[in-house]
Amino acid sequence: MTYIYSLNDPETGEARYVGKATDLWVRLRQHISKSRGLRTHRDYWIQSLLSRGLVPTIHPLEGVSEDAWEAAEQAHILRLRQSGARLTNHTDGGEGCRHWAGKNFSPEHREKIAASRRGVKRAPFTRRAPSAETRLKISETKRMKGPLVTV
Secondary structure, rough: OOOEEEEEEOOOOEEEEEEEEEHHHHHHHHHHHHOOOOHHHHHHHHHHHHHHOOEEEEEEEEEEOOHHHHHHHHHHHHHHOOOOOOOOOOOOOOOOOOOOOOOOHHHHHHHHHHHOOOOOOOOOOOOOOOOOHHHHHHHHHHHOHHHEEEO
């Protein structure tokens, strides 16, 4: 079973991202842990929450078979965008991670990517370490499944 889910703002309940996962709890932890090193709109949004001691909540929208998730994800993104949701998704959905699947970058290409990122000034909330309170909330989310996954 594959789930189409939304990441929601913990203060407003507003859906901010739609994705797919087989395990919602693992996927939420991945979003939180990987947001620090990435530079997408979604990752900046998650980091802004973490800097205020908050974490996004994850909501299952639909359970679908593995071969039907693309259309379901696209339908949920379209529906939420039409209702005025400020989604951080960059695409209309359905791609998954295929654009990176199977990519093995050569050492020269890796160096080119690294060189392009050297000296780039990061947003303030990505430069400072999370507060003790934020670290505590993140560690609590790793121990407790219930509060962050809503149905």
